[in-house]
Amino acid sequence: MMPEIPSMWPALPEIYVCAMGCLILCVDLFVSKQARTVIYWLSQVALLGAAALTLSLLMTPAGMTFSGMFVHDSLSNVIKLATYLIVFFVFVYSRDYIRERGMFRGEYFVLGLFGVVGMMIMASASHFLTLYLGLELLALSLYAMVAFQRDSAQATEAAMKYFVLGAISSGILLYGMSILYGLTGTLDIADVRQAVARMEADDVVLIFSLVFVIVGIAFKLGAVPFHMWVPDVYHGAPTSVTLYIGTAPKIAGFALVMRLLVGGLEDLAVSWQDMLTILAVLSMAVGNVIAIAQTNIKRMLAYSSISHMGFFFLGVVNATPNGYSSALFYVLVYAVMSLGTFGMVILLSRSGFEAERLDDFKGLNQRSPWYAFLMLLLMFSMAGVPPTIGFYAKLLVIQSVIEVGMIWLAILAVLFAVIGVYYYIRVVKLMYFDDAEDNTPIGASLDMRVLIGVNGLVLLLAMPWVGTIIDVCGRAVAGIY
């Protein structure tokens, strides 16, 4: 009997990006060093094409393919579209940065694209194996990208740490999944859910496996106490790679949480709620407090990302669609803010100079009022001060914990947010109230200047459409039920 050929249509964007990655790898062999810009343009075309394919799939009904290992639903579509957009910006911001540092090689973009494929697969996984496949594809691409500046001791050290800890965390996640397999006899997420529903919710082995799954997720997202790699990797990696790590993978992390915890293990919500609450509180506390002590902006942003993951978990802990869509909104907003902030770090850097110290932002208002204003918006948005969109993100996750009556958690969250405000407004203080130490003009290509302007202003001007974005998040999350 002929095996049934699965429908390829739902996976078309993945197949396309994968094929483009291979094509670019081949093209790279034949182009001269001067003509290598074509690689960059091909990569951007790959992303745009993928966006077009995903958009054309928006209208088709949700469904599974590859024997139920791959799902196409509203959640996967939203996450994929956000990923293309973010990575598109990342490539624009990175282009001149990597060219000036001799990293403008085809592999850079190919790894970036394969990372995108990994995230897309994570978003569409409906099977533990698919999920793991996507996660590892992303992680392996990132390890190589961190080590891309192979002569830099700092970058190599960061890559080594990232690789070792990343491998351990993958192992832990895999171990959790294997226990689940032992208990339920299946790796299919929907089947696992049914099997778990038939079991006692306080089954010790089940909880045991859950702990491993949660630890794996916490490692990947960088939540306290599994955050140790975050500052070192953010700091050690070339800024363009930090930009990549600090943005799109966070959105993919949301997919990981949704597929594993909500799709597969929602019946254990009572147990994982407690665990995530602890992770959330610790992340908000440690991230916000330690960020104050940083003098390097990349490390500061690393700790800030840890605290943001804490806030993100607030949306998940209440285990309702309201909470999940709040978490999705939060993570999307965070990715945009993080994109802009690292973009500013890249913008201020130039050949032979990395604007890594906080002091490098001194007097930015004198050097360029426009960029200072954009950074001001980014910082206030990160801090969650209205009217920037960062406020609505915090509002949503906080209302979601109040909805389930955890007012103490909401109060803790807002208090940590106040602590966080301090180090963000310190950047504003440096830009506006101190005198510039160096007055080198800030140069950037036109597309970068335009995009970073859009990136900063959207935090303010998206205000009238916040409701629409929230609706999109709500519908995306509703799709997985």
Add this chain to the structure above:
Amino acid sequence: MFAEHLLSVCIWLPIVGGIVVLATGGDQNATAARYLGLIFTIATFIVTLLLYADFNPHTAAMQFVENRPWIDAFSIRYHLGIDGISVLLILLTSFCTVLVVIAGWSVIQKKVGQYLAAFLIMEGLMIGVFSALDAILFYVFWESTLIPMFVIIGLWGGPNRVYATIKFFLYTFLGSVLMLVAFIYLYYQADRTFDIATFHQVQLGENAQILIFLALLAAFAVKVPMWPVHTWLPDAHTEAPTGGSVILAAILLKMGAYGFLRFSLPIVPDASHQLAGFMIALSLIAVVYIGLVTLMQDDMKKLIAYSSIAHMGFVTLGFFIFNTQGIEGGIIQMISHGFISGALFLCVGVLYDRLHSREIKDYGGVANRMPVFASFMMLFALANTGLPGTSGFVGEFLVILGSYQVNVWYAVLAATTLVLGAAYTLWMYKRVIFGAVVKDSVAALEDVTPREILFLGLLAIAVLAMGLWPFPFLEVMHVSVDHLLEQVATKKVI
């Protein structure tokens, strides 16, 4: 069309104006920026006058209402409207901003565009605070005002400005976040709406009311500021540029007092009654203790800052004795304090621009060199002490009258302000203005310029008009205050 969106125009006209002023670029276009700033503030003032002219004082219902959906998923709406209480505060805001632009005309020389833009944006946001009828919209405006103020103090302030501005930001932000938690809690209690009028109706248990009251208190008490959370104010006032001090004293502080009227009293009336003794105690401490602290100040701006805290104590005292005189007196005191403290800060600004010192001891005998200025400052100093015939008298008199009906001792303690206020204001006035000219720097002083006469004169008219004929102010707010008193008297405990 225009009339329906009058409130939106009041909010967005100055904000758009701020962006236009910013677009003039660097200081080479400073004059253009100044004229544009002036045009936009005057235009906004005219629009708010239209608001006042069309205002119907015979109804407690919200007027000029605009209500459209904004964030549907959480039924957050762009809902604006004003009653007799907020219309006065909006007028005060637009009036003071015009003065600030005139006062900074030749004083501010660096980053003029950014300076004016910050004040214009600030004006729009403050009008937004006074007209928002949706809790989240209110919160957005409320918190947004921190950003321009943070920049104003930090960029154009005195030597210790960075410390003062960060303290100001963190202090007020910390207070406000608890209010946000209270709003969200109310959202779920009020069946998923952030509409403030619905908050007024919602039934709440006793403990919930007290917790909500305390959460709101954290936000409003810091803003007012009430003793003992007032410590950010002297720093912020002292370091801020003159315009910043004026806006802080005249309007930002009023946002806190307004919060009590719009939120605390009607939403949690039972808790307000239960904790009234506590609030009155804090208010009287502000009046008496801070009055004594004011006596000891050597820095003129600090002195006025402390005097503001004492006067705001009167406002909160008036609110928590729950009778018409008290609340109306408190509101009149808010408006009057806006004029008087603004005027005193501008007076200090006039002196500071000449000698670059705020220390009382650096002056003495100013009257010999600046007679016109001395007479203006005399008027404002006397108004600050509550002289009959000036606006300062009306509010204080009404509050004392109201508190007398509740408890004689409240009235007695509150009345000490008449002594203390006179002591610290007139003593400062004597040391600065009177006496022989001993210092060469004072001997070289020149009297006020026509520009300075313009803004001091406008304020003098306001202070006298309100003092001699307060009826129009009382008439506008009377129905709204009665409605508020009805709400406060309603028991909400289930």
